[in-house]
Amino acid sequence: MKFATKTIHSGYDSSQHSKSVMPPIYQTSVFEFAEVGEQLPFSYARTGTPTRAALESCLASLENAKHGLAFASGMAAIDAVLRATLKPGDEVIAVADLYGGAYRLLTKVMAPTGISVTFVDLTDPANLSAAISARTKLVWLESPTNPLLNLVDITALSAIAHQHGAVVAVDSTFATPYLQNPIDLGADIVVHSATKYLGGHSDVLLGLVAVSDDKLFADIKFIQNSAGGVPGPQDCFLTLRGIKTLHLRMERHCDNAEQVAAFLRDHPKVEKVFFPGFVDHPGHAIARQQMRRFGGVVTIWLKQDTRAEASRVASKLQLFALAESLGGVESLVNHSYTMSHGGMPPEQKAALGIREGGLRLSIGVEDIEDILADLAQALAD
Structure with missing residues (x-):
């Protein structure tokens, strides 16, 4: 079954639900037993519901995985993966320029429990070889990274990690299953903030995990239930609804982002544009190798590298909403320094290139002429 067909049909059998074309919202916390000791497919909503099961099965199909798991948020999904794979004394090696929320979780929640957290520039696989040890139990990747869109070679890094007995997890939120399938590339676990492209309409908070290994699934499932x-059934339903148009939306996101990146690269107010589609992007070759297109996010450094200038441009934008998220049908702008990476220490942000005068643009599916006109007027004096 091809991807576009999977988005519409995977994970759901209407014959099990009174022939309802769309998965019903099972708005219930409990399911009735016929007798003591009966084994039901669903008994209590924390453990599972038919609506959630449809979403989890759908994600597994999209990621060419065996199992899917849904969580109340992307961070809840990350937390469950970390708790299922690490114990005090273990080490996790994480890509250096990761999402600020994941950085906070690793350094402020996991590290105090006795887990060693090491951040490494993994754009060069040799750096993982140099850093990994017998204590390393998990290698945490993002590709593309947030917000500077660096790429890591998932296949090469997975091979190194597996040689040392470590599990590889990939936050693939920016790519989505439409553009990239990390399990096919050698990773063990894929994580998505479905709040972003999978939901696609900025109306749901939800996280997803895909995995093929039965033991890893059981371990993460145990954390999920315990x-x-x-997520509730309404959020599962909304995500399923969003996934049905994922392939259509991603094509438009990618088309628009390519034109926005080209426009901004030639703009006199912009110092640098980060976009994997540029042939001179350091990760362009890897992007072509492991992604189908280059995504819908474009990040820029303004020539006037100040928070005031970033605020001026962001506040002048009319189609772009200044917001924390990304991946909705509407265009969004994020000031990563104070928003998505606000909790990261200033010296860490400086080392990574997360600047006061930087803006992350999530390019929506509006008409490209309107998007470009909005950017032009916002950047004008």
Whole structure:
């Protein structure tokens, strides 16, 4: 079954739900037993519901994985993966320029429990070879990274990690299953903030995990059920609805982002444009190798590298909403320094290139002429 067909049909059998074309919203917390000791497919909503099961099965199909798991947010999904794979004394090696929320979780929540956290520039696989040890149990990747869109070679890094007995998890939120399938590239776990492109309409908070290894699935499932960070049926339904148009939306996101990146690269107010589609982008070759297109996010450094200038441009934008998220049908602008990476220490942001005069643009599916006109007027004096 091809991807576009999977988005519409995977994970759901209407014959099991009174022939309803769309998965019903099972707005219930409990399911009735006929007798004591009966084994039901669903018994309590924290453990599972038919609506959530449809979403989890759909994600597994899209990622060419065996299992899917849904969580109340992307961060809940990350937390479950970390807790399922690490114990005190273990080490996690994480890509250096990762999402600020993941950085906060690793340094402020996991590290105090006795887990060693090491951040490494993994754009060069040799750096992982130099850093990995017998204590390393998890290698945490993002590709493309947030917000500077660096690429890492998932296949090469997975091979190195597996040689040392470590599990590889990839936050593939920016790519989505439409553009990239990390399990096919050698990774063990894929994580998505479905709040972004998978939901696609800025109306849901939800996280997803895909995995093929049965033990890893069981371990993460145990955390999911025990800790209870699960989504409600309405959010599962909304995400399923969004996934049905994922392939259509991603094509438009990618088309528009390519034109925005080219426009901004020639603009006198812009110092640098970060976009994997440029042939001189350091990760362009890897992007062509492991992605189908280059995504819908464009990040820029303004020539006037100040928070005031970033605020001026962001506030003048009319189609772009200044917001924390990305991946919706509407265009969004994020000041990463104070928003997505606000909790990261200033010296860490400086080392990574997350600047006061930087803006991350999530390019929506509006008409490209309107998007370019909005950017032009916002950048004008």
